[in-house]
Amino acid sequence: MHKAKQESTHLTMFILGGVVLYFLSGMVDELRVYQGATIAVYVIAISSIILLTGYSGQVSLGHGALMAVGAYAAAVLRIEFNLPIILCFVVAVLAAAIGGALLGAAAARLSGPYLAGTTLALAIGLPSLANQFEVLGGEQGLLFDVGFPPLALGEEFTQYKWFFWIAALAALISMWVVRNLLNSAYGRAWKAGRGNEVAAQLTGINTARSKVLAFTISAGIAGLAGALLAMTIGTVSPSAFPLSLSFAVLTGAVLAGITTLGGVILGAVVLVIIPELADVIAHRLGAAESVTINLPGLIVSGLLILTVLFVPNGPVEQHRARKAKHSALLGGTHKKMQ
C-alpha cells in the first residue's frame, strides 16, 4: 500500500519535472540547453555506476571504454546502414552489454583492486583499437549525426534542444529501469552479495551469475550514455573517451552517493557546474591561465577524497539517515534506526 503510493508520487514527479523542463528549455539560452543535455548523459552514466559499484560492489574504472563501444556501434550503423536513430541507440545498448558480459565474466573472478586495475587497463587500451580498423575512422573518428529535429516541433526548435529532449527522455527511461531493477529481487541479490558473499551464497543466490548480470546491465546503460554523448559532440573519436571520462563518471557517482539512486541528478549537475564555478572563482582571484584551466580538476578530485572520507554514502543518504533518526526520536521510540 505504502509502496504503491510512493511509486505514483514518483511518476507524478517525473511528469511534473518534464513539464518544468519543457518550459525551462524554452526560456534559457542555447548554452544552458546544451549543458542540460550533458547533465542528462551524465545521469545515465552515473546510474550505471551506482548499479554496478554501489549495489553489486564491483568497481569499474573502464566505463569510459564501454561508453565508447556504444558510441562506435551507433555511429557505424548510422553511417553504414543509415538506420533510424532510435535503433542506433538500441544497438549501442546491446553492443556495450555484450562487451560488459565478456568483461563481467572475467570480473566475477576478481574483486576490489584487481577488478579496478583490469578495467583501468581496458580504459587505456580499448580506445586505441579505433586506429586498427578503418571502419572506425582512426584518430579523426566518425561523424554521428542524429538529424534535424522533426518539423512538427516548430521552426523555433533548435538542434541543441532536440539533443536535450532525446537525452532527457533516455535519462528518464533509464532512471525508471534502474530504479525498478534496484528495488527488485536482482537488486537485493546484488546488495546481499556485496555485503557478504558467502552468506548470500548460503541463501541460494548464485553470486557469480548475479555479478555478471550486474556488469552486463551496467555496461548496456553505459553504452546508451556513450551514444548520447557522441550525439551531443557530433563525432565519435578515441579522444572523446579518455581515461578522465571514466574517472569523471565514477566521481559523479561517489558525489551523488554511490549506494543510492536518489542523488544521481545532483552528481551530474555538480560535474557540469564545477567547471563554470571554478572559472568564476579563478577570474575573481585573477589567477593565471594554468590555474584557471586546472581548478575544476582539483576541485572535483578534492571533493572525491573528502566525500569518501567524511560522507561515504553521499550527502543525500546522509541527510535522509539524519532525518530518519531525528523523526524516530521525536516519535518517542528509542529504537535505533539503521
Next chain:
Amino acid sequence: MQLLNTLLIGVTAGSIYALMAIAFVLVWRSTRVINFAQAGMALLSTYFGYEAVSRIGSFWVALPVAMIGGALFAALVELILMRLLVKHASSGPIAGVAPIIATLGLLGVIRSVISMIWGGQDLRIVAPISNDGFTINGSTLVFSPLKLLVLVVVAVLLLLLTILFQKTNLGLALRASAHAPEIARLSGVKVDSVRTLGWALAGAAGAVAGLFQTVNGNGNFSPDSIEFSLLLVSGFIAAVIGGLDSLLGAVIGGLFLGITISFVLMYVSSGLFFIAPFIILLLVLFIRPQGIIGVKAGRRA
C-alpha cells in the same frame, strides 16, 4: 639480431615496470591498498628531478633529488590520507572500494596541482648518456649505453632493497608488519611508522621508474603523458603477475611483461601497444590467478 634486439628492449622496459611493480608491492604489503596514485607520484618526482636538472645541470643529482622528494611525498600521503581513510572509511557499504576511490582522487589532485605549477606543456629531461645503439661487427643494436645504465641502476637498487629486507633489523620489522601486524606490534615493532616507511620506499622506487621511463622514451613529459598511464597499468600488471606480495615476484613480473610486450609488438602488430597489457593481464588472471609466486588460492582482497 632482431631477436636479440627485441629481447633487450623488452628487458629494459621490463626493468622499469619492475621498479613500478615494486612500488605497488611495497604499498600493498604495508597498508593492503593498491595505490592508483602511484603513477601520479612518479610524475611529481619526475618534476622534482626536472627542477634539479635545470638548476644544477646534472642527471646524477636529479636522480637522488627525485627519489628523496618522492619518498617524502609518499610518506606524507600515508601519514595524512591513509590514516584518515583507516579512521573514517574502514566500515560501511563502500569500505571495499573506498581506498581505490581515494587514491584515484589523489591522482587527480596531483595532476591538477602539477599542471598549475609547471603548466601543461611538454618539458624535457636530457639523458645523461647516449641512447644511440652499440655497434657490434658493423651492425647497430637497439641496445644503447642509456639502456645499459637503466639496467645497472635498477639492478643496484634491487640489490640494496634485498639487503635492506633480508639483512637488517629494519627489514625484519618491514616483513613482520606485512605478514603479521598484530604479532609484530606485540614484539615491539612500531607498525605505524613501518607502514609510513613502506610508502616512502615505494615513493622512491616510483621516482626512479618515472625518471627512467622519461629518458628511455624521447625525454619529453607532461601532466597528460600517456607514458605515465602506461606506467601505472604496466606496474600494476607486473605486480599482479608476481602475486602482489613478493618483491622477487614483482621483478619477475616486470621482466616477463616487458619481454612479452616487446615480442608482441615486434612479431604480431605494433598497433597492439595499448591493448597488449590488458590482454596479458586477462590471460594471467585466467590461467594463474594467484600469480607466479603468490600462494593464496584466490584474488580476494
